[in-house]
Amino acid sequence: TAAGTGSVKITSTAATADYGNIGSTIDLAHTNAQAVSADLANNATVKLSAAAGAGVTLASDASATGAETVNITAAVTQTAVVNADDFETINLLVDDGAATVSTITLADLDGSDAAGSTVVVTGTDNLVLTGGNSANLNASGLSGTLTATVATDLKTITGGTGNDTFYSVGHASKFIFDSVTDAANGDIILLDGLVVGTAATVNGSWAKITLAGAAGFSDYLEAATLADGSTDADVQYFAFDGNTYIVVDNSAGADFVAGTDTVIELVGVLDLSQSTLDAANGKITLDVDGI
Numbered sequence: 001t002a003a004g005t006g007s008v009k010i011t012s013t014a015a016t017a018d019y020g021n022i023g024s025t026i027d028l029a030h031t032n033a034q035a036v037s038a039d040l041a042n043n044a045t046v047k048l049s050a051a052a053g054a055g056v057t058l059a060s061d062a063s064a065t066g067a068e069t070v071n072i073t074a075a076v077t078q079t080a081v082v083n084a085d086d087f088e089t090i091n092l093l094v095d096d097g098a099a100t101v102s103t104i105t106l107a108d109l110d111g112s113d114a115a116g117s118t119v120v121v122t123g124t125d126n127l128v129l130t131g132g133n134s135a136n137l138n139a140s141g142l143s144g145t146l147t148a149t150v151a152t153d154l155k156t157i158t159g160g161t162g163n164d165t166f167y168s169v170g171h172a173s174k175f176i177f178d179s180v181t182d183a184a185n186g187d188i189i190l191l192d193g194l195v196v197g198t199a200a201t202v203n204g205s206w207a208k209i210t211l212a213g214a215a216g217f218s219d220y221l222e223a224a225t226l227a228d229g230s231t232d233a234d235v236q237y238f239a240f241d242g243n244t245y246i247v248v249d250n251s252a253g254a255d256f257v258a259g260t261d262t263v264i265e266l267v268g269v270l271d272l273s274q275s276t277l278d279a280a281n282g283k284i285t286l287d288v289d290g291i
Contacts, residue, residue: 094123194282
């Protein structure tokens with residue numbers, strides 16, 4: 001196959017393989033039960049057309065340059081980890097090739113350069129990303145829906161054009177939180193570790209916190225976590241410095257406990273007063289304009 005045209009289909013591979021000289025699309029159609037590591041050139045294109053039997057590592061041949069890109073087409077669900085090693089940009093096309101909209105699940109897409117990597121998602125199918133570890137996830141080019149579980153290093157999320165679902169987790173500091181850049185009506189926020197009693201309710205009411213003008217970010221967090229949320233969580237929101245924050249208080253004390261309590265940033269000052277808090281299922285369905 002001429003470089004840059006067609007594809008090379010690989011149905012069986014060794015534990016390590018060097019595909020750095022392949023200029024065409026590399027179609028990984030193997031189902032090996034062993035983990036596979038494939039070395040790739042910068043800007044290589046890889047299609048995952050079969051469910052790998054174990055983890056797949058896509059490693060950069062030029063890891064020292066600091067500006068590598070890999071293009072991945074997810075054509076089928078992957079239950080094993082897909083590790084993009086030393087690629088700073090991961091372009092992910094979600095497309096099974098069918099005329100109808102399908103749902104493709106990636107159990108774990110791990111950018112090894114997680115602190116500085118970006119996953120850019122495009123395609124017409126729905127994507128369920130149950131583990132996504134990179135600094136940024138941008139699915140603005142996805143016309144299907146995005147369901148994303150936020151991992152340790154993933155801080156900034158941009159959803160697709162459909163109604164998206166974000167599962168945010170607690171972090172080690174109250175100043176580290178996940179940021180949704182394009183929250184829209186119908187998007188869903190799944191609340192990490194929401195504590196509910198037998199009545200499946202939360203303390204207080206779903207209401208906006210407003211403090212005096214001199215109040216800082218920590219003051220708002222403390223105000224949102226004054227109640228004892230250890231039996232029935234307290235869920236409130238506030239606007240600060242041009243953005244909106246949802247706080248989940250799962251702890252007993254009258255202050256924010258990092259790792260137990262959760263804060264989620266929604267970019268922009270949004271009116272969440274008509275959003276729906278479903279305590280029994282641990283989720284908020286967003287209405288961002290109060291209508």
